[in-house]
Amino acid sequence: MPVTNFTFAEKYRYLNGFGSYLESESVPGALPVGHNSPQKPPLGLYAEKLSGTSFTAPRHENKQTWLYRILPSCAHPPFTPARVPSPAHTPYSSELEVSASASEDEDVGGSSVGRLHHIPNQLRWDPFDHSSETDWVTGLRQVAGAGDPTMKSGLGIYVYAAGRSMPTNAAYYSADGDLLIVPQEGALDIRTELGWLLVRPMEMAVIPRGVKYNVGLPEGKARGYALELYQGHFQLPELGPIGSNGLANARDFQAPFASYTNDTSGGQYKITTKFNNALFETVQNHTPFDVVAWHGNYHPFKYDLGRFNTIGSISFDHPDPSIFTVLTAPSDHPGTAVADFVIFPPRWLVGEDTFRPPWYHRNTMSEFMGLIQGEYDAKKGGKGGFVPGGASLHNVMSGHGPDAASYEGARNAELKPVKVGGDGNSCAFMFESCLMVGVTDWGLKTCKKVQEDYNTESWGGLKVHWTGGGSGERESKSHLL
Ligand SMILES: O=C(O)Cc1cc(O)ccc1O
Numbered sequence: 001m002p003v004t005n006f007t008f009a010e011k012y013r014y015l016n017g018f019g020s021y022l023e024s025e026s027v028p029g030a031l032p033v034g035h036n037s038p039q040k041p042p043l044g045l046y047a048e049k050l051s052g053t054s055f056t057a058p059r060h061e062n063k064q065t066w067l068y069r070i071l072p073s074c075a076h077p078p079f080t081p082a083r084v085p086s087p088a089h090t091p092y093s094s095e096l097e098v099s100a101s102a103s104e105d106e107d108v109g110g111s112s113v114g115r116l117h118h119i120p121n122q123l124r125w126d127p128f129d130h131s132s133e134t135d136w137v138t139g140l141r142q143v144a145g146a147g148d149p150t151m152k153s154g155l156g157i158y159v160y161a162a163g164r165s166m167p168t169n170a171a172y173y174s175a176d177g178d179l180l181i182v183p184q185e186g187a188l189d190i191r192t193e194l195g196w197l198l199v200r201p202m203e204m205a206v207i208p209r210g211v212k213y214n215v216g217l218p219e220g221k222a223r224g225y226a227l228e229l230y231q232g233h234f235q236l237p238e239l240g241p242i243g244s245n246g247l248a249n250a251r252d253f254q255a256p257f258a259s260y261t262n263d264t265s266g267g268q269y270k271i272t273t274k275f276n277n278a279l280f281e282t283v284q285n286h287t288p289f290d291v292v293a294w295h296g297n298y299h300p301f302k303y304d305l306g307r308f309n310t311i312g313s314i315s316f317d318h319p320d321p322s323i324f325t326v327l328t329a330p331s332d333h334p335g336t337a338v339a340d341f342v343i344f345p346p347r348w349l350v351g352e353d354t355f356r357p358p359w360y361h362r363n364t365m366s367e368f369m370g371l372i373q374g375e376y377d378a379k380k381g382g383k384g385g386f387v388p389g390g391a392s393l394h395n396v397m398s399g400h401g402p403d404a405a406s407y408e409g410a411r412n413a414e415l416k417p418v419k420v421g422g423d424g425n426s427c428a429f430m431f432e433s434c435l436m437v438g439v440t441d442w443g444l445k446t447c448k449k450v451q452e453d454y455n456t457e458s459w460g461g462l463k464v465h466w467t468g469g470g471s472g473e474r475e476s477k478s479h480l481l
């Protein structure tokens with residue numbers, strides 16, 4: 001059986017830098033020098049290329065990694081449809097049986113994206129349930145999405161809940177896209193083909209398309225959010241006039257060290273893949289975690305959100321939330337993102353003569369938000385409220401903004417500097433997309449978490465403050481006065 005007695009220090013060594021071309025060898029001499037694919041790679045290893053872009057992608061976009069492993073990935077029996085439900089449909093409780101959609105998937109060979117409901121209403125969800133019955137693979141649920149993995153366009157938005165580590169002889173990969181993970185409760189001990197990552201709440205990670213991984217739960221349970229990017233890859237946002245540092249700094253992104261298991265005993269390793277949003281599995285007789293060394297720029301990474309250098313107004317007015325972008329996945333149109341990952345971290349709010357929470361707005365982008373901890377400054381009231389582990393969706397042109405209680409509070413607040421979240425521990429995030437997102441059956445119905453009265457609870461009580469009376473006079477004001 002596999003060697004599993006890695007020490008904490010052996011597992012969690014990191015290589016620093018965003019998008020860097022890195023190399024790592026867990027046995028000295030395992031990486032060929034000056035060659036990618038020598039006739040006989042060192043130590044009797046196989047060379048295997050893992051590409052994240054087309055071979056001919058321009059250099060600044062090109063992503064690939066060379067893996068030096070004991071056996072290549074192709075050595076496995078054929079995949080067959082998995083006996084677990086697809087992520088878009090199914091309740092957490094095993095009492096509710098494997099869903100009808102999963103068996104339909106089997107009939108047609110296992111490829112179904114599921115129905116998405118496109119609705120203009122603002123949506124908010126109570127915290128999603130914990131589950132003791134699921135592991136990472138069975139605990140991922142698609143809430144919303146746009147586009148299509150087969151066309152490599154769009155994104156999927158997920159929540160996960162798990163109460164079990166994946167068996168150590170199991171691995172998962174998604175052929176559909178890069179997965180950005182935002183833990184909300186419980187650490188994730190992620191073993192990837194390229195090495196280990198420990199990802200805790202207030203950290204995030206990205207596992208690229210195709211990279212196999214296993215998720216252990218050191219705390220016995222975990223819950224959080226995830227975004228799967230069907231097209232392109234996340235990159236750091238441009239900084240423009242901010243200059244050469246700020247927001248998420250490149251050096252704070254951490255990639256794993258190579259770490260391998262040498263299991264030649266002919267064990268049984270279950271590989272599950274998500275392929276066009278349906279799950280398939282196979283069992284192979286060698287561990288997928290046999291990469292002794294690698295070099296490349298296509299690798300998993302993590303980032304501690306506490307290292308985000310938050311920048312905001314120090315004079316007046318509330319800036320656009322783009323100033324809080326950690327990572328962005330651009331569309332073909334510059335400045336327009338298929339997905340932005342934005343955080344609202346602990347920070348000081350100042351601003352003279354300024355309404356400090358978000359202004360009311362209708363947005364051409366769609367906004368899915370979650371709360372990692374604390375409270376969000378625009379959402380104080382309402383039955384159920386916006387609470388950690390819950391979520392909201394304000395779709396394309398769906399009006400939103402502070403609820404009535406938050407509005408009145410901010411309108412009358414003394415404008416001294418305040419730390420957002422009071423104790424400084426709040427952190428909400430947003431997955432913002434230029435695409436109109438649809439909600440899955442699971443997100444709309446099966447999860448049973450939609451707050452039916454969200455709109456009226458939030459904005460039904462907004463007061464009229466109009467004092468104009470038709471005089472038409474307008475105050476002209478300089479902020480220098
Ligand atoms: O709707 C939201 O709460 C997210 C958001 C925050 C902000 O500061 C400005 C715009 C915006 O969409």
Ligand SMILES: [Fe+2]
Nearest residue numbers: 361367394400
């Ligand atoms: Fe918004």
